[in-house]
Amino acid sequence: MFYRVNMATLTVTKDAGEQYNGLAGRALTSRIVKTEVDANAHALGKLNKLILAPGFLTGTFAPNAGRMSFGAKSPLTGTIKESNVGGFIGHKLARCGVTAVIVEDVVQDGKLYTMVVTKDGIKLEECPELKGLNIYDATAKLQEKYGKKVGIAVIGTAGENKMASACIGATDQDGEPTRQAGRGGLGAVMGSKGLKAIVVDDSGAANIAFADGEAFRAGAKKLAKALTSHPVTSQGLPTYGTNVLVNILNEAGGLPTRNFSEGRFEGANDISGETMYETIKARGGNPTHACSPGCIMRCSQTYPDKDGKMLTGGFEYETCWGFGADLGINNLDDIALMNRLCDDYGLDTIEMAVTLGVAMEAGVAKFGDSKAAIELIHEVGKATPLGRILGAGAAVTGKVYGVTRVPTVKGQGIPAYDPRAVKGVGVTYATTTMGADHTAGYVVATNILGVSGKTDPLAAAGQVDLSRNFQIATSFIDATGLCLFVAFAILDIPEGMEGIVEMCNARYGWNYTLNDYLELGKEVLRDERAFNKAAGFGDDSDDLPDFFRNEALKPHNVVFDIPKEELKKVFNF
Numbered sequence: 001m002f003y004r005v006n007m008a009t010l011t012v013t014k015d016a017g018e019q020y021n022g023l024a025g026r027a028l029t030s031r032i033v034k035t036e037v038d039a040n041a042h043a044l045g046k047l048n049k050l051i052l053a054p055g056f057l058t059g060t061f062a063p064n065a066g067r068m069s070f071g072a073k074s075p076l077t078g079t080i081k082e083s084n085v086g087g088f089i090g091h092k093l094a095r096c097g098v099t100a101v102i103v104e105d106v107v108q109d110g111k112l113y114t115m116v117v118t119k120d121g122i123k124l125e126e127c128p129e130l131k132g133l134n135i136y137d138a139t140a141k142l143q144e145k146y147g148k149k150v151g152i153a154v155i156g157t158a159g160e161n162k163m164a165s166a167c168i169g170a171t172d173q174d175g176e177p178t179r180q181a182g183r184g185g186l187g188a189v190m191g192s193k194g195l196k197a198i199v200v201d202d203s204g205a206a207n208i209a210f211a212d213g214e215a216f217r218a219g220a221k222k223l224a225k226a227l228t229s230h231p232v233t234s235q236g237l238p239t240y241g242t243n244v245l246v247n248i249l250n251e252a253g254g255l256p257t258r259n260f261s262e263g264r265f266e267g268a269n270d271i272s273g274e275t276m277y278e279t280i281k282a283r284g285g286n287p288t289h290a291c292s293p294g295c296i297m298r299c300s301q302t303y304p305d306k307d308g309k310m311l312t313g314g315f316e317y318e319t320c321w322g323f324g325a326d327l328g329i330n331n332l333d334d335i336a337l338m339n340r341l342c343d344d345y346g347l348d349t350i351e352m353a354v355t356l357g358v359a360m361e362a363g364v365a366k367f368g369d370s371k372a373a374i375e376l377i378h379e380v381g382k383a384t385p386l387g388r389i390l391g392a393g394a395a396v397t398g399k400v401y402g403v404t405r406v407p408t409v410k411g412q413g414i415p416a417y418d419p420r421a422v423k424g425v426g427v428t429y430a431t432t433t434m435g436a437d438h439t440a441g442y443v444v445a446t447n448i449l450g451v452s453g454k455t456d457p458l459a460a461a462g463q464v465d466l467s468r469n470f471q472i473a474t475s476f477i478d479a480t481g482l483c484l485f486v487a488f489a490i491l492d493i494p495e496g497m498e499g500i501v502e503m504c505n506a507r508y509g510w511n512y513t514l515n516d517y518l519e520l521g522k523e524v525l526r527d528e529r530a531f532n533k534a535a536g537f538g539d540d541s542d543d544l545p546d547f548f549r550n551e552a553l554k555p556h557n558v559v560f561d562i563p564k565e566e567l568k569k570v571f572n573f
Helices: 025-036 089-095 135-146 186-192 213-229 231-240 242-252 273-282 317-323 332-345 349-361 370-382 385-391 394-401 423-431 463-480 486-492 494-508 514-534
Strands: 002-006 011-015 050-054 068-073 080-085 100-104 113-118 121-126 151-154 168-170 179-181 195-200 286-289 300-304 310-313
Touching: 002 121, 011 121, 025 050, 025 068, 025 080, 025 100, 025 463, 025 514, 050 089, 050 186, 068 089, 068 186, 080 168, 080 179, 080 514, 089 151, 089 195, 100 113, 135 151, 135 195, 135 332, 168 186, 186 195, 213 231, 213 486, 213 494, 231 242, 231 273, 231 286, 231 486, 242 273, 242 317, 273 286, 273 300, 273 332, 310 332, 317 332, 317 349, 332 349, 332 370, 349 370, 349 385, 349 394, 370 385, 385 394, 423 463, 463 486, 463 494, 463 514, 486 494, 494 514
Parallel strands: 002 100, 113 195
Antiparallel strands: 002 011, 050 068, 050 100, 068 080, 113 121, 151 168, 151 195, 168 179, 286 300, 300 310
16 A cells, blocks of 8 residues: 655555555665656655665565665765665565555644554654653653554654754664664655654554465575575674675775774774674673564674663664774764664764764864764754764865865765775766665675685676676665574575575565566666656766776775776666
8 A cells, every 4th residue: 555645734545556566675666766756856845755665575484575665866976876774674664565655745834743643644743842852762652652663764863954964763673763774865855854763563464465475485585594594694694794894894894984084994803893893792692693583583682781781783884984984983872872873873983974074174073083083963953053964974075174085975975995996986976876885785795705616806807797787686676574693595596696586486476587676776777867867866976086097006006997988888778
């Protein structure tokens, strides 16, 4: 069922959404944005729409299928944006029979509202008690009112203040708001609508029905076997989380350090997954935690402070890199606190880290000064004049301070992998429809980890083709509701991909092949590029900042040397 929630009239309507049949997750959010949103509209105005859509497999017992997509025009980039999130909310939304929720227009009365979803429909409730609250306190109040078993997505003060780096925080299985739809500023879009929170209560909802339950179970077993057999998804990620990558990227010379001025950080081991694991164990925390129902990788964790009290969770590699190496900081506790603050204020940790790196380049604070970095995040939370500059993201901060080394593409901060030393992901950063985004085509898997073969990350040859194939496959996976990390297994174990195809077919009674689903991935990219072109982003916008081509990166002394004309071939399909 499709629901349209009009925030101007405070009305809810529903329809079958026939024009969007056969779509889910990112495929659905991007099609709706492309079809219904004026590409030249202001991202925070009445003409933008915020779409929620579970994936094809979300809400089922498929392994690692707990994700849902948020979509809109991004206030950070001006392009189309999809940001997906784990936790409980997508699972429960799918169980309530929701295919999509389309939030339209903006409030007229200046009030804030909570959108409550049940199996019986959607209603809007005023929530003046949540105004000005950050995500942890707002979540606690919502749980007092609606119970601890509901799924919650909520914005903090960054979203209320419509900051372009604002994210949407969602609760995990323990009810903690440690999962984020982080990138692209969709928390600001939610705030612009007057929507403070989304609560999903699936009480009394029936289990999701399958066209062929037996075939679905068989497909699920295939994927589960692949995930529990592959060394990355069965050993590396469950033990050390995504932060296992710090030492790996540091050794490869691709760990961006002190605002992308070097490729290795002398303090890398202090902030690594191995050190994080030992710290969590010593303090009685949980180093292996599932963020959403059905997760069998369990790569999340809860990180306690020195007194053993839970400080933060969902502590990802990109955050440890960003508040660590990129700022020259090697204090893991201070990095964990910065993660907690961003989760609470409702800020994308990647954008905030890249922004602080640019600010340190400008002399606003010194590299290595974690206390100053913490105070700058508080400035954003308080929405001071300086905080509003930083909250607008790295590109704006660079312009304000006259910095030339600003690592952004289409206005979005580049995460965690230097494109000069990991050139495949550099192609993805340059060409993805959503601004710099490693998850859009994670060529790191092949360049660095040797998944699905091994390529030389320092060489230009073959990287365009790799990025193209990863971006197509990723667009399909983002439509399924599966965690992107299943890619590590299915790229090396074909039976895992077979299982995904079989589950999608058995869920809906389809008879599609893998090539059919990859064609869907291509259609997603075509939709997104069509929107971007209408918004003024042509092929010439697909490139990296010039310093990546002109400043050699230590220790390998390499530049990004894939010709611009080659980048234009990524979408030749």
